[in-house]
Amino acid sequence: MRSVCTRVTVCVRAQGPRGSGRALCAVAPQRALCVAVAPGKSEGRKGAERAGGRVRSFQEIPHTGRSGLINLVKFWREDRFRQIHKHMERTFNALGPIYREHVGTHSSVNIMLPADIAELFRSEGLHPRRMTLQPWATHRETRQHSKGVFLKNGEEWRADRLLLNKEVMMSAPVQRFLPLLDEVAMDFCRMLRARVEKEGRGEEGKRSLTLDPSPDLFRFALEASCHVIYGERIGLFASSPSMESQKFIWAVERMLATTPPLLNLPLGAPWKRFTAPSCLRAHDLYSSPLKASSRGEDPEGIPALSSSRARGSEAAAGGQYTGVLGQLMEKGQLSLDLIKANVTELMAGGVDTTAVPLQFALFELGRNPDVQERVRQQVRASWAQAGGDSVKALQGAPLLKGTIKEILRLYPVGTTVQRYPIKDIVLQNYHIPAGTMVQACLYPLGRSAEVFKDPHRFDPGRWGGAREEGQSAGGFRSLAFGFGARQCVGRRIAENEMQLLLMHILRSFHLSVLSSEDLKTTCTLILQPETPPRITFRKL
Ligand code: HEM
Numbered sequence: 001m002r003s004v005c006t007r008v009t010v011c012v013r014a015q016g017p018r019g020s021g022r023a024l025c026a027v028a029p030q031r032a033l034c035v036a037v038a039p040g041k042s043e044g045r046k047g048a049e050r051a052g053g054r055v056r057s058f059q060e061i062p063h064t065g066r067s068g069l070i071n072l073v074k075f076w077r078e079d080r081f082r083q084i085h086k087h088m089e090r091t092f093n094a095l096g097p098i099y100r101e102h103v104g105t106h107s108s109v110n111i112m113l114p115a116d117i118a119e120l121f122r123s124e125g126l127h128p129r130r131m132t133l134q135p136w137a138t139h140r141e142t143r144q145h146s147k148g149v150f151l152k153n154g155e156e157w158r159a160d161r162l163l164l165n166k167e168v169m170m171s172a173p174v175q176r177f178l179p180l181l182d183e184v185a186m187d188f189c190r191m192l193r194a195r196v197e198k199e200g201r202g203e204e205g206k207r208s209l210t211l212d213p214s215p216d217l218f219r220f221a222l223e224a225s226c227h228v229i230y231g232e233r234i235g236l237f238a239s240s241p242s243m244e245s246q247k248f249i250w251a252v253e254r255m256l257a258t259t260p261p262l263l264n265l266p267l268g269a270p271w272k273r274f275t276a277p278s279c280l281r282a283h284d285l286y287s288s289p290l291k292a293s294s295r296g297e298d299p300e301g302i303p304a305l306s307s308s309r310a311r312g313s314e315a316a317a318g319g320q321y322t323g324v325l326g327q328l329m330e331k332g333q334l335s336l337d338l339i340k341a342n343v344t345e346l347m348a349g350g351v352d353t354t355a356v357p358l359q360f361a362l363f364e365l366g367r368n369p370d371v372q373e374r375v376r377q378q379v380r381a382s383w384a385q386a387g388g389d390s391v392k393a394l395q396g397a398p399l400l401k402g403t404i405k406e407i408l409r410l411y412p413v414g415t416t417v418q419r420y421p422i423k424d425i426v427l428q429n430y431h432i433p434a435g436t437m438v439q440a441c442l443y444p445l446g447r448s449a450e451v452f453k454d455p456h457r458f459d460p461g462r463w464g465g466a467r468e469e470g471q472s473a474g475g476f477r478s479l480a481f482g483f484g485a486r487q488c489v490g491r492r493i494a495e496n497e498m499q500l501l502l503m504h505i506l507r508s509f510h511l512s513v514l515s516s517e518d519l520k521t522t523c524t525l526i527l528q529p530e531t532p533p534r535i536t537f538r539k540l
């Protein structure tokens with residue numbers, strides 16, 4: 001063993017509301033400490049070969065400090081939770097492509113190279129237990145979660161997930177809900193155009209306005225999710241949303257706000273806040289359409305949504321699309337409790353996950369005018385060819401898809417994807433026992449020069465056609481939505497929602513930013529800008 005001076009890293013597991021393997025909050029204390037590093041630690045596969053074919057033991061994996069307790073204390077004291085992505089990047093640079101972390105009672109093995117990630121996913125690892133967000137979840141379940149009890153990807157989960165996939169992942173339902181997303185995206189642009197015209201500067205018809213679009217993007221994502229999930233608009237772009245919509249928005253906001261603390265500390269104060277009367281009311285309200293429909297009576301408080309149920313059956317009879325909820329209820333294959341759970345999870349997972357990458361996308365397009373123009377040209381050509389049909393136009397503009405992939409490469413919403421291999425595996429020629437928590441670290445992967453040519457360049461074209469980097473070298477480079485049976489169930493909603501919005505924005509506005517400095521980012525539940533970027537929208 002040799003030893004090098006590096007910073008100690010501490011991590012804790014914090015699974016996201018999407019079951020998304022929001023993996024780590026970590027800390028790199030400022031004081032440099034000496035940590036043991038195994039031979040060959042930074043030499044990757046070459047080092048492994050030099051070990052003479054012997055598979056090295058788990059203990060030999062380079063690590064960031066042995067005492068979980070000390071690490072945990074430092075972790076809290078130094079408040080490094082928020083810089084976990086940067087910390088991981090630094091640690092890989094210091095220790096090589098695999099390292100262990102130990103904090104409190106949690107430990108993980110971290111990897112970042114596509115070949116290792118492929119090996120991990122092929123090993124059919126178990127997924128961290130899907131976090132139970134529903135208000136009707138028992139406290140016992142949450143305790144189990146905190147103790148690290150994990151469910152297998154068992155039959156019950158799989159059956160539930162396959163039914164859900166039929167409503168949100170497969171091509172036929174996606175084609176049916178695309179117009180719903182498109183309607184919201186067009187409304188967003190209409191609203192923004194009116195605002196630029198009213199509040200902007202410059203001559204009429206060419207005015208520009210600089211603003212922080214994050215609150216509007218949040219409203220867009222919430223409105224779009226509701227439209228797809230409930231088949232109903234909640235009126236967030238209306239000049240004055242109805243009282244019922246306001247209550248619903250409040251309920252969703254409360255649910256989103258009270259969930260994150262639970263993920264790290266399921267017991268104690270955060271749990272009390274989560275179950276506090278006001279919050280429970282929020283949850284009740286939030287799920288009341290379902291509760292009421294299960295009682296066979298009109299739900300109180302949310303006429304907009306209750307009427308949607310009534311209209312839903314009429315619409316269904318007329319062959320109209322009734323939203324994911326309507327479809328699940330009509331088909332009746334899932335119990336009402338499971339429908340509630342899934343709808344809650346879709347709502348919890350579907351708002352900031354898309355609103356935040358859209359902030360990054362507007363920023364990157366704004367600071368890369370040439371790229372912006374290339375994407376716009378393609379969008380315009382495709383729009384003209386599609387005769388103004390948004391859904392067809394999307395297909396003819398692959399740079400939009402490339403833009404989203406590129407944004408998620410540079411700014412992955414969840415910084416890691418986690419698995420527990422069900423059998424022993426070998427990574428970087430180290431033995432990894434079954435049941436070890438292994439994390440694919442997406443932020444360092446996306447910014448690695450070993451994996452991407454010129455990784456800091458924003459280049460949506462790198463994902464297109466023959467040049468597609470993700471494919472050309474064996475894949476496992478674009479993993480923001482996870483992988484396999486457990487991949488993000490909202491993926492098709494998210495991809496299409498973001499692409500449609502960007503398409504309409506690029507048709508309507510030229511984007512620029514005041515400063516092209518890199519954005520400072522922070523990792524709370526998801527990776528986001530420390531301060532939302534201000535964007536200048538100039539009417540085209
Ligand atoms: C850019 C947007 C998004 C990203 C990057 C993202 C990312 C992820 C990731 C990494 C996972 C875990 C996958 C795995 O472990 O293999 C996940 C799971 C999940 N996501 Fe997303 N997500 C996004 C948007 C959404 C949206 C819009 C929804 C809902 C409409 C959603 C709902 C979920 C749910 C319910 C799960 C758990 C699935 C399961 O375990 O069965 N996500 N997401």
